[in-house]
Amino acid sequence: xxxxxxxxxxxxxxVLREDLGNTGTKEGCGEGxxxxxxxxxGEERDGxxxxxxxxxxxxxxxxxxxxxxxxxxxxxxDPLIQPxxxxxxxxxxxxxxxxxxxxxxxxxxxxxxFCTPGFVMSLFGMYQNHVCHGQPITRELAxxxxxxxxxxxxxxxxxxxxxxxxxxxxxxxxxEAEVLQKLKLLRHDALAHAIDxxxxxxxxxxxxxxxxxxxxxxxxxxxxxxxxxxVTKQHKQYTQVLDVTRAxxxxxxxxxxxxxxxxxxxxxxDAFAALTAQWPQLHRFATRFxxxxxxxxxxxxxxxxxxxxxxxxxxxxxxxxxxVVLASQARGERQLPLEDLYTGYRQNVMAPDExxxxxxxxxxxxxxxxxxxxxxxxxxxxISAVCLVLNLDIADRTVQRASIGAGGVAATxxxxxxxxxxxxxxxxxxxxxxxxxxxxxxxxxxxxxMRASGAYRRQVLGSLLQRYWLESQGQPSVSxxxxxxxxxx
Numbered sequence: 001x002x003x004x005x006x007x008x009x010x011x012x013x014x015v016l017r018e019d020l021g022n023t024g025t026k027e028g029c030g031e032g033x034x035x036x037x038x039x040x041x042g043e044e045r046d047g048x049x050x051x052x053x054x055x056x057x058x059x060x061x062x063x064x065x066x067x068x069x070x071x072x073x074x075x076x077x078d079p080l081i082q083p084x085x086x087x088x089x090x091x092x093x094x095x096x097x098x099x100x101x102x103x104x105x106x107x108x109x110x111x112x113x114f115c116t117p118g119f120v121m122s123l124f125g126m127y128q129n130h131v132c133h134g135q136p137i138t139r140e141l142a143x144x145x146x147x148x149x150x151x152x153x154x155x156x157x158x159x160x161x162x163x164x165x166x167x168x169x170x171x172x173x174x175x176e177a178e179v180l181q182k183l184k185l186l187r188h189d190a191l192a193h194a195i196d197x198x199x200x201x202x203x204x205x206x207x208x209x210x211x212x213x214x215x216x217x218x219x220x221x222x223x224x225x226x227x228x229x230x231v232t233k234q235h236k237q238y239t240q241v242l243d244v245t246r247a248x249x250x251x252x253x254x255x256x257x258x259x260x261x262x263x264x265x266x267x268x269x270d271a272f273a274a275l276t277a278q279w280p281q282l283h284r285f286a287t288r289f290x291x292x293x294x295x296x297x298x299x300x301x302x303x304x305x306x307x308x309x310x311x312x313x314x315x316x317x318x319x320x321x322x323x324v325v326l327a328s329q330a331r332g333e334r335q336l337p338l339e340d341l342y343t344g345y346r347q348n349v350m351a352p353d354e355x356x357x358x359x360x361x362x363x364x365x366x367x368x369x370x371x372x373x374x375x376x377x378x379x380x381x382x383i384s385a386v387c388l389v390l391n392l393d394i395a396d397r398t399v400q401r402a403s404i405g406a407g408g409v410a411a412t413x414x415x416x417x418x419x420x421x422x423x424x425x426x427x428x429x430x431x432x433x434x435x436x437x438x439x440x441x442x443x444x445x446x447x448x449x450m451r452a453s454g455a456y457r458r459q460v461l462g463s464l465l466q467r468y469w470l471e472s473q474g475q476p477s478v479s480x481x482x483x484x485x486x487x488x489x
Contacts, residue, residue, distance in 0.1 A: 006061050008199040008241040009219075009231050013037050013056040016071060024072040024117045025056055028150075030232040032058040032225055032294050033381065035149030038118035040125045042068030042174075044183050049176040052269075052296040053125035055148070058228025059297055060221065062199040063243060066186045068179050072117040075101060075124060080175040099131070099169040100124045103162035106169075111153035119149045119159055122293070123166065128174065131167045139164065147380040148291020200242045205249040205357065209329040211242055216352040218242040222265055222302035225294050245299065250357060260361045264301020268313070271300035275316075278364055282316070285372040289313070291381040305356045307342050307412060310451075312387050314338065314413030316372055318405030319389035323360040328353045335360065339405075342412040367393040367400060369472055373464045377451065384408050385452035386460045390468050392423065399423045399432070409444040409457055418443045419465075433469035437462035 006015060016022040016039070028036030032055040039056045041064055042049050049068070075081065075098040083095045097105065100123035110116040126145050130137055142163035143156075151159065200218065202208040211218075218240040221227045230236040244250055250265035253274045260278065262271050272286035272295070289295060289312050303313045304324060318339050327333045328351060338359070341348050350356070364370070372389040376382040387407035393400040402423040404416035419440040426432045446457040 003062055003065055003199075008060070008062060009236075009238040010061050011057060011228065011231060012039070012059045012061045012064060015061040016056060022071045022073055026114055026117055027057055028115070028118075030057050031229050032290075032297075033150070034115070035118040035122065035291060035293060036115050038121040038149065038293055040070045040121050040128075042070070042179060042183070044180055047180075049174070049179055051125050051128040052267075053122045053145075053148075053293045054297045055225075055228075055293045058224055058232060060199075060224050060228065060231075060241065060243075062201070062241070063221070063224060063245065065201075066183065068183060070121070070124065072120055075120070078174075080178055081172055082175065084171045084173045095170050095172070098124065098127075098172050099166040100127050100162075102169050103165040104159070107158045107162040107165055109154075109159040109162045111151075115149060115151045115153075119146065119151070122146055122149050123163055126163060127166050131171075132173060137164050137167060143380075144287045145292050147287065148293040150381070198240055200240070201246045202242075202244075203246050203248065205247050205327070206329075208242075208244060208247040208250070209327060209353075209355065212355055213329045213353045215240060215242060220244060220305075220355065222299040223267065223297035225290075225298040226302065226306050226308070244301075244355065250301070258363060260363065262300055262359045262361065264305070264356045264358055265299050266301070268295040268298045268300055268303065271313075275320075275361070279370055281370060282372055285312075285316070285374060288374050288376075288380065294381075300359060301356050304338065304341070304359060305348070305350075307346050307348055309345065309410060309412055310384050310387070310408045311413060312374060312384055312407060315387045315389045315405030315407040317359060317361065318413065318415050319370065319372075319391040319403045320361050321391075321403050322362070324356055325358045325360060326350055326354045327357045328355070333357070339413070339415040342414075345411040365393055367395045369394055371468050371471060373467070375452075375460055375464075383451065386446075386457050386464070388461060388464045390465065392428075392472075394428050394472070397428050399426050399428050404440075406444065406461070408451070409446040409461065414444075416440055416443055428472070430469060433466055437465040440465055 013027055016025050025039060026036040028034035037055055037057040038053050041052045041054055100120050104110055104120060142160045200211050202211050219238040220242050222244050245265045250263040252263045253266055254261040260274055262274060268289060276282045276286055300313055303311050322338045323335050324338050324341055325333055325335050343349060368391060370391045374384050375386040376384050385408055389405045391403040402420040404419055406416050407413045419436050422436045422439040441458045441462040446454045448454045
């Protein structure tokens with residue numbers, strides 16, 4: 001399908017359902033929360049086809065130009081998805097359902113069926129990324145990768161069973177060589193957007209900065225996990241959009257001796273993979289940053305630049321002492337601590353011609369003890385009421401340095417400087433932790449809203465610091481983070 005006549009702010013879901021008639025993809029929440037609209041994108045990376053399950057309800061249609069796209073209808077109709085294996089040809093031809101579909105049937109994973117297409121597409125992405133590479137699907141992996149799909153009818157056990165059942169069913173495979181060839185033919189057309197078009201997609205950083213300077217009024221988008229909400233929920237309209245995700249320099253994770261440089265257009269999935277490689281203890285926190293389809297679309301730079309006070313990446317990056325690099329065509333680059341980026345609620349220091357281009361994260365020190373805590377009403381795929389990340393350098397039983405990032409407690413993601421001062425240079429004892437907890441509670445005046453009261457947030461802040469103390473002493477904590485889903489007997 002050509003996108004020339006599609007408005008720049010039209011969502012992928014609208015195009016699929018209303019323009020193409022692919023009504024298997026459902027609209028549930030319209031905000032990337034329930035997963036009913038999940039589709040799978042295919043993109044070439046280093047000569048290989050990479051699959052990503054994403055929410056089509058908040059993804060702008062133009063953002064997938066030049067990519068492969070599979071909806072639930074394609075699992076039965078796409079001629080490039082064919083049975084494989086040693087069975088006779090007649091037996092292979094008799095296979096009509098993809099393993100993602102057949103497993104749902106065999107495990108009774110569907111009730112009303114409204115959410116089922118979204119689950120099936122998440123399973124399809126899981127199948128391509130794991131089963132087709134000979135990797136087992138564990139219960140934990142299934143829970144993590146299906147966290148962005150919600151079901152109101154049933155428990156999730158049969159759906160998790162289906163995820164694990166896929167590998168035992170007759171296999172099917174995408175003809176990736178042919179898909180990659182088709183993508184190669186599309187690439188030139190997909191990136192050939194004029195600088196004055198309605199949807200601008202520069203392919204290099206200089207082109208991107210030039211476009212920003214020429215069109216300061218264009219709406220900047222990356223993964224659209226926030227802008228998509230403004231379109232679907234606030235009914236905002238944009239006549240011109242500047243997409244940063246095709247600029248090659250912004251899609252790179254660069255490893256340096258003293259720091260990791262994460263491009264602003266690196267997806268949250270890939271950014272957290274780079275961070276957890278250095279800080280393995282962040283894995284659970286990373287998987288709770290929304291659901292997988294949101295992390296596959298959303299970018300680290302977009303989350304930081306948006307500056308929501310309840311964004312989870314900023315408290316983490318503040319505690320990691322990260323810096324942001326801003327760039328403009330006229331003035332070049334400048335670098336500043338992430339916490340200094342914000343001036344007020346969703347306001348920042350960026351000039352109209354500037355863009356966030358990368359985040360610089362120092363490597364961990366030998367004495368560093370990092371913990372990240374997310375408190376929300378629902379465990380998976382939910383917005384934080386409080387996010388607190390503590391990073392203390394402790395040596396000789398003394399706090400040598402403290403960096404603390406907090407979210408959900410002020411108008412911006414913020415650094416708990418008073419609490420850091422109360423800890424630095426002090427002996428690391430229970431008494432010190434208790435005094436610091438009192439300082440932390442007094443440092444902020446959080447509001448009351450639908451997620452939590454201000455009093456609850458203050459209480460949680462103090463409790464989390466004391467929890468950090470207990471964990472630093474090797475005492476196990478009992479929390480939702482430590483619970484696992486057991487299969488029903």
